[in-house]
Amino acid sequence: MSTSQRPLLITGVEFVDGSGGDLLIIDGAFVDPDRAPADVERVDATGLLALPGLVDPHTHLREPGREDTETIATGTAAAARGGFTAVAAMANTQPVTDTAEAAEFVHDTAIREGAAKVQPVGAVSKGLAGEELAELGLMARSRAGVRMFSDDGRCVADPLLMRRALEYVRAFDGVIAQHAQDPRLAGPGACCHEGEISGRLGLGGWPAVAESVIVARDVQLAELTGSRLHVCHVSTAESVEVLRWAKQRGIRVSAEVTPHHLLLTTDEVLGYDPTYKVNPPLRPAEDVQALRQALVDGTIDAVGTDHAPHARQDKEHAFADAAFGMLGLETALGVVIETMIDSGLIDWFRLVEVMSAAPARILGLSDQGQPLVEGSPGNLTLIDPGARARVDAGDSLSLSRNNPWHGRDLPDPVQLTVWSGRITYRRS
Amino acid sequence: MRNLLSAADLSAEEVFSILDLAEEMSEVQARPIKKLPALRGRTVVNLFFEDSTRTRSSFELAGKWLSADVINVSAKGSSVSKGESLRDTVLTIAAMGVDAMVIRHSASGAPAQAAAWTQIPVLNAGDGTHEHPTQALLDAFAIRRHLRRSDPEAEIAGKKIAIVGDLTHSRVARSGVSLLRTLGAEIVLVAPPTLMPSGVGTWPVSLSTDLDEVLGEVDVAMMLRVQRERMSGGYFPTPREYTVGYGLTRDRLAKLKPGAAICHPGPMNRGLEISADAADAASSLVLEQVAAGVAVRMSVLYHLLGGEEDQ
Ligand SMILES: [Zn+2]
Numbered sequence: 001m002s003t004s005q006r007p008l009l010i011t012g013v014e015f016v017d018g019s020g021g022d023l024l025i026i027d028g029a030f031v032d033p034d035r036a037p038a039d040v041e042r043v044d045a046t047g048l049l050a051l052p053g054l055v056d057p058h059t060h061l062r063e064p065g066r067e068d069t070e071t072i073a074t075g076t077a078a079a080a081r082g083g084f085t086a087v088a089a090m091a092n093t094q095p096v097t098d099t100a101e102a103a104e105f106v107h108d109t110a111i112r113e114g115a116a117k118v119q120p121v122g123a124v125s126k127g128l129a130g131e132e133l134a135e136l137g138l139m140a141r142s143r144a145g146v147r148m149f150s151d152d153g154r155c156v157a158d159p160l161l162m163r164r165a166l167e168y169v170r171a172f173d174g175v176i177a178q179h180a181q182d183p184r185l186a187g188p189g190a191c192c193h194e195g196e197i198s199g200r201l202g203l204g205g206w207p208a209v210a211e212s213v214i215v216a217r218d219v220q221l222a223e224l225t226g227s228r229l230h231v232c233h234v235s236t237a238e239s240v241e242v243l244r245w246a247k248q249r250g251i252r253v254s255a256e257v258t259p260h261h262l263l264l265t266t267d268e269v270l271g272y273d274p275t276y277k278v279n280p281p282l283r284p285a286e287d288v289q290a291l292r293q294a295l296v297d298g299t300i301d302a303v304g305t306d307h308a309p310h311a312r313q314d315k316e317h318a319f320a321d322a323a324f325g326m327l328g329l330e331t332a333l334g335v336v337i338e339t340m341i342d343s344g345l346i347d348w349f350r351l352v353e354v355m356s357a358a359p360a361r362i363l364g365l366s367d368q369g370q371p372l373v374e375g376s377p378g379n380l381t382l383i384d385p386g387a388r389a390r391v392d393a394g395d396s397l398s399l400s401r402n403n404p405w406h407g408r409d410l411p412d413p414v415q416l417t418v419w420s421g422r423i424t425y426r427r428s
Numbered sequence: 429m430r431n432l433l434s435a436a437d438l439s440a441e442e443v444f445s446i447l448d449l450a451e452e453m454s455e456v457q458a459r460p461i462k463k464l465p466a467l468r469g470r471t472v473v474n475l476f477f478e479d480s481t482r483t484r485s486s487f488e489l490a491g492k493w494l495s496a497d498v499i500n501v502s503a504k505g506s507s508v509s510k511g512e513s514l515r516d517t518v519l520t521i522a523a524m525g526v527d528a529m530v531i532r533h534s535a536s537g538a539p540a541q542a543a544a545w546t547q548i549p550v551l552n553a554g555d556g557t558h559e560h561p562t563q564a565l566l567d568a569f570a571i572r573r574h575l576r577r578s579d580p581e582a583e584i585a586g587k588k589i590a591i592v593g594d595l596t597h598s599r600v601a602r603s604g605v606s607l608l609r610t611l612g613a614e615i616v617l618v619a620p621p622t623l624m625p626s627g628v629g630t631w632p633v634s635l636s637t638d639l640d641e642v643l644g645e646v647d648v649a650m651m652l653r654v655q656r657e658r659m660s661g662g663y664f665p666t667p668r669e670y671t672v673g674y675g676l677t678r679d680r681l682a683k684l685k686p687g688a689a690i691c692h693p694g695p696m697n698r699g700l701e702i703s704a705d706a707a708d709a710a711s712s713l714v715l716e717q718v719a720a721g722v723a724v725r726m727s728v729l730y731h732l733l734g735g736e737e738d739q
Binding site for chain 1: 630
């Protein structure tokens, strides 16, 4: 990474504790603002709130394999626009990120072309097949320094393979991130929350219990092995109950929730619009309430976008035949502000925790999620908390347009993102 | 009526209007020369993403007897494998200048999505495990005719109808419940709990897992087809057990009220959900349902396409 950037002086910022001041970044780290040199680049941030750079534990960047839908360059540009300075890139690329070489490809490409740090997530099993362990240790030892492993998109359904994976990564403090979906209970046709709407529309049901039984099994395996488990995109009240029990018991489990599961409900699928087809599916309002509460009380640790770009031709099918997933990086902060801050459920300290500090800890990234103090890496995002806009799916830095928020009025706060002292996004 | 996507979209007045016109159309069906000029110059496309000779032929005859030009497009498996989206397929057909699309698809909601993408009237000819509204209309037509044989003023309102079998996967059941409720029928759904749709408790029907308990009270027993894949899917233990629990056996035939009608959307698994005795009983409407299918579809096509010239 280049260290020859001009020093950056940001003046008049507000901090989450209500205090104000200036920030100076030299050689990629915060230093005493009084030591600003003459050739400094100045940014006037009067009236803007400074947050540590956001960290997404769950992004799909599609490179290699589907560069028509997203690349590391475009995905990280979208991330920067959303206020993120680091993202974890899930392993379900083509080929799958299941070797050290594959992880290094993502890592190296991001260093060359990325507008944010990209931490590759390694596959748990070879080819995501759920049969044999991938080379977890070699990925951990590689330049990419992989710490999180996940077959995301698929569940590690075999309990013995899950046990072995948890045991194995203890050697290097790895974490197994599980896409909790029992493949028998939520079978091949499952595409919509199982309930009144799926029954009426005749859509294959994805029952809540298919998630919570896997979470229950996995937290017990995490207890047995003493290892770290991370539960991806928790979507049900039942899973929250299991997580609450596990945390009270001291089991090393963390969990994330997506912005869309904090705001949208299964009612969105009533028109069969495949934009709202996502895995796990959107759930009823009671689950949304339980997820918000779990993010308040710490049962859920982090927000993860599950940013899942898709080409038009992969989405414009009958609902059951369309690809799963929706975009999320550019709108995540706005949705969390709408659902959690504006509703008074959490304060800015908690927002920083769930969107920056906690995800960095879960991913094992010591250069991310740090407070905005001298000596910290120069990552931040400047936001205007009151700014709102109508979301336009056409106006995006992602290569894809499967944006579930199109046409909605949402907070649109991000004004400037700085990653390691370098401006990666600036509102024009 | 701009589209016919779901039986739930139809008001009682619209249903009566369709059924009454279908009565007139059925007279045409009985003539030696079966041709009305109503849709001359109009083009109807049968866009079938899923095979169904029976339904396709019925729509094809309905269109032709109204003098429409009918083309059949079998898109089964083609578009997805070629990378073309459903939207592209629908817009391509629409761009050719057709006047209505009759769509059959293995996925629920496909006709509704098509209707959202194009201005051309869309008629749902069966979508996944969702709906099959013309089937519900033809069932109502056949049932009403049956009732009127003994009472010319008879209506479906107030009659009790049992719908029996694989309710979870049945588009016939979903459309039937909506439409027959709209007409004021009382409905009891009968199935093992594994074949009851999720959320069925909120439907405007009563539920039973005991066919023998309801059989003596109903005016119509509508038996649903059991699909082969359900037999190995763990929905019930064996075909034998299904028949003993939920088949319209010869013994159960004797429990029906005198004159109670038997319906089945076909094709029948004789000996599984319906015995030969029941299928061929005097009160069985099975073949009348097929005949009613053409008349009802003529009426629906006329309602979708024929009205414009009158305005
Ligand atoms: Zn996932």
